[in-house]
Amino acid sequence: MADFVQTTVNKTAVRDLAVPIASVTSFNNLIQSVIDDNPFGCVGYTGADGQPVAAVVRNREHYTAKVNFLNGEGKRVGTVSIQSPTIAAFEANAAEVMGNAALEAAMGGEAVRNAPGETYYAQLKCHDPSGDDYYVTFTRKTVRISSYQDDAIRNAVEAWADTVGSLD
Known part of the structure; x- marks a missing residue:
């Protein structure tokens, strides 16, 4: 009988916000700033279909x-x-x-x-320079990083979040 062999270690980390994000406008501005400013240092790439994919994209919302x-x-x-x-x-x-x-x-x-x-949910897909894809999911009350392997990714998101007043 064949055994399962672990091939990757994917991690998840969550930050609970002390105060919920006040409005859908503030929420959208936060999401758009991550997409526009790319504070995590993600990189664009070419998808399987040969089309360019931005470094940070809205995955679902x-x-x-x-x-x-x-x-x-x-x-x-x-x-x-x-x-x-x-x-x-x-x-x-x-x-x-x-x-x-x-x-x-x-x-x-x-x-x-x-x-x-009311609730808001936006999941961003980020492409790390290492080639790994990971997700940063925002709600009114939390920020979650998921499917990352390297702790440097969590550290980069955490360092950025520490500079954003609404994410305390």
């Missing part, structure tokens, strides 16, 4: 808007959560729910956006 419905006494009588693939869809979908009179009537209360309950 989703945003969840929350709307509560409050009755005349301020009691929550219903809630709607809408997960959207982009920030534009997140904002458009939330606005659609907020402005939907038929939904308000069916719920029996006024629509009120629950911004503190």
